[in-house]
Amino acid sequence: DAGITQSPRYKITETGRQVTLMCHQTWSHSYMFWYRQDLGHGLRLIYYSAAADITDKGEVPDGYVVSRSKTENFPLTLESATRSQTSVYFCASSGGALPGEQYFGPGTRLTVT
Amino acid sequence: KNEVEQSPQNLTAQEGEFITINCSYSVGISALHWLQQHPGGGIVSLFMLSSGKKKHGRLIATINIQEKHSSLHITASHPRDSAVYICAAASGAGSYQLTFGKGTKLSVIP
Numbered sequence: 001d002a003g004i005t006q007s008p009r010y011k012i013t014e015t016g017r018q019v020t021l022m023c024h025q026t027w028s029h030s031y032m033f034w035y036r037q038d039l040g041h042g043l044r045l046i047y048y049s050a051a052a053d054i055t056d057k058g059e060v061p062d063g064y065v066v067s068r069s070k071t072e073n074f075p076l077t078l079e080s081a082t083r084s085q086t087s088v089y090f091c092a093s094s095g096g097a098l099p100g101e102q103y104f105g106p107g108t109r110l111t112v113t
Numbered sequence: 114k115n116e117v118e119q120s121p122q123n124l125t126a127q128e129g130e131f132i133t134i135n136c137s138y139s140v141g142i143s144a145l146h147w148l149q150q151h152p153g154g155g156i157v158s159l160f161m162l163s164s165g166k167k168k169h170g171r172l173i174a175t176i177n178i179q180e181k182h183s184s185l186h187i188t189a190s191h192p193r194d195s196a197v198y199i200c201a202a203a204s205g206a207g208s209y210q211l212t213f214g215k216g217t218k219l220s221v222i223p
Contacts, residue, residue, distance in 0.1 A: 033209070042199070042213045042216060043199070059212075100144075100161055101146070101158045103158065107155070
């Protein structure tokens with residue numbers, strides 16, 4: 001499918017388990033982002049990537065790991081899930097030499113029990 | 114860290130009304146984004162602007178850099194405009210780090 005996709009769309013997991021959320025874009029955009037959205041906080045940046053093999057921390061990176069071996073994929077891993085990581089996770093991408101308008105994926109609703 | 118404030122938090126309007134949503138930020142920015150989030154959760158970028166005004170259909174976004182303020186206007190509002198509108202300030206090297214407001218929930222009643 002063209003565009004930006006996320007999988008799974010819904011996930012329930014237990015505390016302490018490792019979980020990987022997938023993000024795939026077909027535009028060959030350089031920039032990719034992971035956000036979490038929580039009531040009362042709005043959207044917050046977890047990690048971002050300016051290109052393959054270049055990643056950096058955002059506002060709330062603790063407990064998360066990212067990688068970007070290919071331009072089109074930007075997986076987010078929760079190494080040991082905690083209840084505080086229950087959230088809706090959005091991936092986004094942006095093209096151009098400098099990031100501009102961002103295109104968001106449909107989101108993954110993650111519940112940690 | 115940039116603080117981004119939106120007002121109002123909630124807004125109910127009659128169909129056809131002119132709507133204004135405000136966004137203010139505390140630190141100088143390179144660009145201001147307006148996003149729309151529909152009840153199903155999907156997020157769509159409406160505008161990215163660094164000065165002046167942009168228009169797309171019935172939507173108009175303005176920014177005043179000196180006053181650190183932006184507005185989103187919707188003319189002739191329609192029930193399909195019902196959504197959460199989010200502003201986000203781009204600051205930091207490369208303009209990729211966005212700080213988001215908490216959103217304005219708009220309900221347009223027929």
